[in-house]
Amino acid sequence: MTDQKTQPDEPVIAAYKPALAALQEGKKYFWCTCGRSEKQPFCDGSHAGTDFKPLMFVAEKTEEVLLCACKRTRSGPYCDGAHNNLQDTYEEASADEITAMSDAKLIARDADNGGKAILDGGAYVLTPDPANAQHKGTLSWQSLIGAEDGAKHLGLVRITAAKGTAPWQSHKKSDSVLFIVSGKGTITIEDKAFTVGPETGLFVQAGERYFLHADEPMTIMAAICPQSDGAEWPDGPNGAFNTSFTERRVGVDHDKAEVMADRFFQILVDDQVGSKEITQFIGEVPLSRAAFHRHLYEEAIVILSGTGMMWTENCRAPVNPGDIIFLAKRQGHSLECTDPKGLRLMGAFYPAGSPAINY
Ligand code: FES
Structure with a gap:
């Protein structure tokens, strides 16, 4: 448990990230709501003596899911990204993480690979070449x-x-x-x-x-x-x-933007306009390097403005406006913004969900 600064009637923040759990269809689970369990994200009985009770749910299918560990989700037991607003700044790469990745190889665009800079796990950065268009x-x-x-x-x-x-x-x-x-x-x-x-x-x-x-x-x-x-x-x-x-069209509306500490994103296309498979969002990243993380979705990112560096486990490649990034499901990565004016991007991913949820 990482945080005990909560009031007695508030759940403990067990972690500032969700817990990856492999569920089995039809099986019953008890999700810890108090945050005191040592077996996160599930209940171990540590709520005894408090007003908290575990939340029982039955898995609808066999799948990996991200269950809330900060205990502030509005969609329990599932993470809804609420942990992002419990700290003043979005989780950035730690000094240890930066040191551990300091040997990451700088990958150049490779003409033999269609101009891609291929990173770990098949992730890549590509500067589109209009000469290849039909x-x-x-x-x-x-x-x-x-x-x-x-x-x-x-x-x-x-x-x-x-x-x-x-x-x-x-x-x-x-x-x-x-x-x-x-x-x-x-x-x-x-x-x-x-x-x-x-x-x-x-x-x-x-x-x-x-x-x-x-x-x-x-x-x-x-x-x-x-x-x-x-x-x-x-x-x-x-x-x-x-x-x-x-209505199929969605424009940028700052009133609809979700603030995540010092960065923001706004969902554009999702199931509200009929898109059940893909979620599209626009976001802005300040001068910073995000902590290494993964998503349970496959993602395409388009750099709209600003410059940065895309990091995977052992590789890195610079990104510039107009570049696109591909990330397979579960591919570990960190996008660093190196531009004092910030980096603006559009993302689209499958399966649909929230871009604020990672592990
Ligand atoms: S230990 Fe947290 S709800 Fe049971």
């Missing part, structure tokens, strides 16, 4: 993350659109979560038109057809899930718009 009408696109890159579920495609109207496109079996990096225009999904500009997120459900009209040249990052062999180019709409989710 073209149709006003559109150019290139795959930046896919099965051939080691990703299991996510695809990431960089789309640029010249001024004008692009052809209709669709992915029959894959959802598309779009992020407008620059430029402005209109994206029409079936018969619904959405005006979009920089830092707008937009959800297009599998089977829906859409086209974009660029008022000025646009750059878009499209996260695709499940991975697709490429878009189809139908002649027009087919009326398949899912009217259960009529």
